[in-house]
Amino acid sequence: xxxxxxxxxxxxxxxxxxxxxxxxxxxxxxxxxxxxxxxxxxxxxxxxxxxxxxxxxxxxxxxxxxxxxxxxxxxxxxxxxxxxxxxxxxxxxxxxxxxxxxxxxxxxxxxxxxxxxxxxxxxxxxxxxxxxxxxxxxxxxxxxxxxxxxxxxxxxxxxxxxxxxxxxxxxxxxxxxxxxxxxxxxxxxxxxxxxxxxxxxxxxxxxxxxxxxxxxxxxxxxxxxxxxxxxxxxxxxxxxxxxxxxxxxxxxxxxxxxxxxxxxxxxxxxxxxxxxxxxxxxxxxxxxxxxxxxxxxxxxxxxxxxxxxx
Amino acid sequence: xxxxxxxxxxxxxxxxxxxxxxxxxxxxxxxxxxxxxxxxxxxxxxxxxxxxxxxxxxxxxxxxxxxxxxxxxxxxxxxxxxxxxxxxxxxxxxxxxx
Numbered sequence: 001x002x003x004x005x006x007x008x009x010x011x012x013x014x015x016x017x018x019x020x021x022x023x024x025x026x027x028x029x030x031x032x033x034x035x036x037x038x039x040x041x042x043x044x045x046x047x048x049x050x051x052x053x054x055x056x057x058x059x060x061x062x063x064x065x066x067x068x069x070x071x072x073x074x075x076x077x078x079x080x081x082x083x084x085x086x087x088x089x090x091x092x093x094x095x096x097x098x099x100x101x102x103x104x105x106x107x108x109x110x111x112x113x114x115x116x117x118x119x120x121x122x123x124x125x126x127x128x129x130x131x132x133x134x135x136x137x138x139x140x141x142x143x144x145x146x147x148x149x150x151x152x153x154x155x156x157x158x159x160x161x162x163x164x165x166x167x168x169x170x171x172x173x174x175x176x177x178x179x180x181x182x183x184x185x186x187x188x189x190x191x192x193x194x195x196x197x198x199x200x201x202x203x204x205x206x207x208x209x210x211x212x213x214x215x216x217x218x219x220x221x222x223x224x225x226x227x228x229x230x231x232x233x234x235x236x237x238x239x240x241x242x243x244x245x246x247x248x249x250x251x252x253x254x255x256x257x258x259x260x261x262x263x264x265x266x267x268x269x270x271x272x273x274x275x276x277x278x279x280x281x282x283x284x285x286x287x288x289x290x291x292x293x294x295x296x297x298x299x300x301x302x303x304x305x306x307x308x309x310x
Numbered sequence: 311x312x313x314x315x316x317x318x319x320x321x322x323x324x325x326x327x328x329x330x331x332x333x334x335x336x337x338x339x340x341x342x343x344x345x346x347x348x349x350x351x352x353x354x355x356x357x358x359x360x361x362x363x364x365x366x367x368x369x370x371x372x373x374x375x376x377x378x379x380x381x382x383x384x385x386x387x388x389x390x391x392x393x394x395x396x397x398x399x400x401x402x403x404x405x406x407x408x
Contacts, residue, residue: 032404033368034380094405119405144319145373145400154405157328219405220319 012073014061017080027083029063030092039063039083047294048103048258060100064091064117066129074234078216078229079129082115087134087151091120094154094173102158106182107166114168119144119154121172124183135183139172143219145171150186151263157259159201161208169202169238171259178238194225198262200262204256204287209237212264212272214257223254223279231274233288247291248282255280256305267304275301283284311395312338314347317403320358324351329398340372340391341384360399369404 016039017023028036033178042062058145059067059076063081067076092099099101102116111128114135121136139153146152154173161167170177177186190196195215204210213232217225224230228250230243255278265271271286275281279298283289314330321327330348341364348355359366361372364384366372373378375397391397 033366034371034378092405142401143405145371145378145402147375219344 005043012076014044014059014065014067014076015078016041016083017078023078023080024084027086027088029088029098030090032093036089039065042097046103048105051105051107057070058103058105058113060103060115060235062097062099062233064098064100064120065092066100066103066113066115068129081125082123082132083128084194085123087120087132090149090151091117092152094118102155104158104165104168107162108165109116112165112182114158114160116155116158116170118156119152119173121151121153121155122158122168122183135179135216136186137184138179138186139177140175140188141173143173149195154249156199157201159211161203161285164208167208167228167237169201169203169212171198173197173219176201177239178199179296191234191239191241193241194230194243198257199259200257200274202264204261205266206268206297207235207266207270210235210287211237212262213241214262214274216256222256227253229253229255229276231272231284244284244291245290247284247293248287258300260303261301263304263306266308271306273304273306275283275304277301312343312346312392313395313398314343315382315398315400316354317401320354320401321391323353323357326351334393338377338388339385340388343388343392343399344384354403366385369405371402373400374398 009237028038032038044059044061046060048058055072057069057122066079069076087221100117102174104114107298112126114124116122123132124131124135136153141153144152156171158168158170175188176190176196178189179186186274188204197218202212209218211234229248230245232241232243234241255276257274257297259277263273270287272284277300282296282297283294284291312332334346358370374392392399
């Protein structure tokens, strides 16, 4: 440990690819005020282990880019084709920064990866990361100059059940969306949610049409509607939602639940977990019917991952 | 009639549902349009541009007719389609919370 208590470590060196062979064009992206801004590494938002090799892992970073390690995280190389798809100058940061936060690996096709960036939208590669295309058709965002633009949408999170990799569920800045063609087109499934703003979305481990979201009041009011912390579950793949409240605070609760702070385990019945910006982590052993806090006094919870041990 | 679309948080502040509608004479510029908005909705003063310098707030952008006008001169004439109300003038906030 260093004298200030922080662990020492070598930098993982997330260096953007600027090589003539693969890193061109190293474009700029939009800054908040609309001017162009160079890419600058700030932090890692999400790590996704390969489905096929225990030493391979992907990292989504801010400013938005996708990196891959083939040596267990010792070194990283950018999959630069994502930023090279010509739409980079239209990407812009949300208030949380311009982050690549979602990485979905198709279990049936090792060459297919879908990712999401706030605020650019969703993108997919079908050739292992060499080339990428935006997959945002059907998204409608009132808060951007062209609500139906190809890129620029503030996608907050995408979830997928491994048995149905062509079905994707998205929590957008506003709207909960669904695609049944691997992102080729999207339609809204917000249905009867009290608010369709929120951050996380996840899928039940054994029921690919059962999904979970945590509605938040609005983009400027990051707390549950009416101060009541409710997870909403749809067993119909969207549109028809039920509020899950047992064990969750139902008055004066003004926490947020961030996009990476929900997870499911692989037990039967499925366990569901989520953490809050108030430092609580809640757990349900029965797919969301009842909840209990596991811990209450952590710092703001950024990420929750469940691992089921044999 | 000139049509102005405000971001949701400023609509809330102005107690406004839908578009703001303005009547303006003379050459229409960003500056004259914003002055008219602030005159009709005084609670918006300082939210879109600095109280004193009148410089656009960095998190606020202006669009019209599919063009980003945020970096144009505040005194440049706006397109005719804005002046005659065919197209709205869009005031867009940076994406909050994303």
